[in-house]
Amino acid sequence: MPTKATTKKPARGRPPASTGEDRRALLLDAALTLFAQQGIAATSLNAIAKQAKVTPALVHYYFGSREQLVEIVLSERIVPVVDQLSQELTQYPAAPLQAIYALTQRMLSAMQESPWLPPLWVREVLCEGGLLRAYLLEHIAPGMAKKVRQLASAAQQNGQLNAELDPRLLIVSLIGLTLFPLAAAPIWQQLPGYKSISTEQLTQHMLALLAHGIETNSGEKKHGARAGQIFK
Amino acid sequence: MPTKATTKKPARGRPPASTGEDRRALLLDAALTLFAQQGIAATSLNAIAKQAKVTPALVHYYFGSREQLVEIVLSERIVPVVDQLSQELTQYPAAPLQAIYALTQRMLSAMQESPWLPPLWVREVLCEGGLLRAYLLEHIAPGMAKKVRQLASAAQQNGQLNAELDPRLLIVSLIGLTLFPLAAAPIWQQLPGYKSISTEQLTQHMLALLAHGIETNSGEKKHGARAGQIFK
DNA sequence: CTTGTAATTAAATTGATAGTTAATTAAATT
């Protein structure tokens, strides 16, 4: 009787050749998902195995060690996406203002394609001790910052860009208006009435804010509130 | 001879009465510092003890258990600050636009007074699994979101506020322009030329962006770039 | 049909670390 239990236990040895996907890729998927969810350091082989519905031994069998697994996820999955994104983001010359809008839009849409990126970025770049901070600071950030700063300075001299802005801080603002809202989406989506907000709406809102700020763009500045030292 | 070694080993029992500060408070300080640095979950009693230059046993002696220590740091240190801040942030009625500027400024200055807040917020609210997300989502966020949303809606009907903005998303933008840049400061300060940026400069930049956006506020919209669907 | 190889699990091993407890010692208080 107990010889042919077709339903229960997942069979001990090599499984019948059917597994559609590449097993290795599946494991990397599982790892990446958990890395984004819990952070790299806090994700054990056991957890990855469980996520992939596999034993820890198998994960080890495939990658040799946890360390190597991490390296492979980084080099095969994360770095390519980040690199490509940063490359796209720095190749919009054109007119400065358009370049800034394009960068913002591209940023938002890229995150939609790789939903794991915002949380991972928060954990591994924004958080102290994150494993990607050094990489970003060495390979990505300086170029982007410089590019945006130059665009901004140029536009300010043209008189096209709000002269009160600090060209250096513009890149920080841009990330605060794109990457950050997406990383925070799981939070604000839980607020009453926020569930229905689409990425298009988000994009429109952020672009509108970026372009003209919150104040109504009336030519004459009458009694309109002036941003500045209001409270001591 | 071995009876009175005045130099070496750190003496077994109670040390000479010299400890200036309240020992308990010192331990809480150490804990809070590490919580902000590494996250609550990743901070062991051992680490806290080491940070406070004390043995793990002592920490346990004071607080009974790790769990209780965490609770006490939360209730005695973190929650009061967060609560007070949120209270201050929701009590600016006045004119809508001014209220928004005031809120922004207050936010930035409050973070300066409690530098541990931005990193802690990132770890424990923004990151999935953070221990403060639930608290925030229950006690702080709904009120603030509602308040800002109402301000925004009112101002839009007055014609004072940029009509293209989504009143719901304004609070998200505000946090992205205040809390986020401060949390990211350790990163961008490492970029060449960024070290010297003061919080005043940061505040001015963000307020300027918030008020009028990046485009020069020329009454007539001539060839100026229009924010919108530029790239497919 | 046999044999070897690849993929997989179960179980054992090892190592670290964490939280906690116990015993001990010195100062402070009475």
Place this chain on the structure above:
DNA sequence: AATTTAATTAACTATCAATTTAATTACAAG
């Protein structure tokens, strides 16, 4: 001098993670 209080060192225990080994099964090549 006796007792209480504060602090330390050291040891205990549990957990858990990474790895290793052995056993099991499927498939492929000869």
